[in-house]
Amino acid sequence: MILNQAGTRRFRAFTSKHLDQLLQRAGLGDDERLKVRAVATVLPFRTNAYVVDELIDWSAAPDDPIYRLVFPQEDMLPAADVARLADLLKAEAPNAEIQAEANRVRAQLNPHPAGQKELNVPKIGEEPVPGMQHKYAETVLIFPKQGQTCHAYCTYCFRWAQFVGDADLKFASDDIGQMVGYIRRHPEVTSVLITGGDAMIMGEPVISRYIEPLLELEQLESIRIGTKALAYWPQRFTTDPDADDTLRLFERVVESGKNLAFMAHFSHPRELESPLVESAVKRILGSGATIRTQAPLIRSINDDPAVWSGMWRRQLRMGLIPYYMFVERDTGPQDYFAVPLARAYEIFRDAYSAVSGLCRTVRGPSMSATPGKVCVDGVMEVAGEQVFLLHFIQARDPSLVGRPFFARYDPSAVWLTDLRPAFGDRFPFEAADALLTV
Known part of the structure; x- marks a missing residue:
């Protein structure tokens, strides 16, 4: 079924050189395809025939969640950067010039969080x-x-x-x-x-x-x-x-x-x-072997508690172990995909409450931040102040693991660095000796 007569793989990869042709299947016009190609000079694109033919609902593209999961979108990067790159592509500028501009944009995207x-x-x-x-x-x-x-x-x-x-x-x-x-x-x-x-x-x-x-x-x-x-x-x-x-x-x-x-x-x-x-x-x-499942919470793809609870229940039936819901990291097109931490907690809570105890092996929403994996446990009022309750699932400093701490409530915060400590002037991990290197 998957092998040809010679017994070799029939895996077929699609890369940026195939992108324009594939985008036509999504019904995108010339200018829209050009802008997507501009984004693909900065962020990598690769997919394969199984994803294209079996997973994407092309009748629903470009809004289909699997399409958005693998195909770049024109608004993933700042409009001015996309416009400059699109102009270079349209003018058929030398590749070195295009790559120089792409590298400039990449340098602003925190490539190593x-x-x-x-x-x-x-x-x-x-x-x-x-x-x-x-x-x-x-x-x-x-x-x-x-x-x-x-x-x-x-x-x-x-x-x-x-x-x-x-x-x-x-x-x-x-x-x-x-x-x-x-x-x-x-x-x-x-x-x-x-x-x-x-x-x-x-x-x-x-x-x-x-x-x-x-x-x-x-x-x-x-x-x-x-x-x-x-x-x-x-x-x-x-x-x-x-x-x-x-x-x-x-x-x-x-x-x-x-x-x-x-x-x-x-x-x-x-x-x-x-x-x-x-x-x-x-x-x-x-x-x-065992199989544990994980994924980030991604705006426009899975930012719906019903999606997560349905996914966890199906995984349980298949013998898989739900493990992590992550927060989108502070790199690449974070501004495009990020879900505010307050909303992320609501999605996790609603999904978690809709599944049986066997699915509740999952943890989240969790940020894999510089000091460690920080879990958002809830939003509550303490001493008249609305705060986030958080704890470390993992930490560079092992003494921080499992210790709860508070941050001021901020409805727009999407990452640990957006938060400010509550009831003090610094977080526990901001102590001088807390950021350990191994």
């Missing part, structure tokens, strides 16, 4: 270990060099800077020996997250090179794989040429005594509807 390149860099002695992040004591992230793309890109992706072709913005490595050596030197590390990009863009022989050495580390309790492949290319686990070998690799991880957790990214219920997804999920669960 939460200190990803400054605060999380692990070191052996004085030497940094490329392709790793160590934000929390017990967890390290590994970014395989071969995993720095995806089957399709989400328009809201906070790691968009990995995909724009600028080597200075990327962090990745293929030196698994150095990474393993770092973990051995840090016995507090008990969990590894393999991410990217998308770890499952790699074929089985490549991903095995990263996973197999980790099985020898007795200190590790779990290996996590960050992926949206179940939503964007479920054939990766069913009919791709190396699907069976990949599942056998998963079995070896489980047989080694380590928990293998898929951190599956589902942004909308439609991504769960295909029989291919159900088949892929059954095969992964059959290997002994």
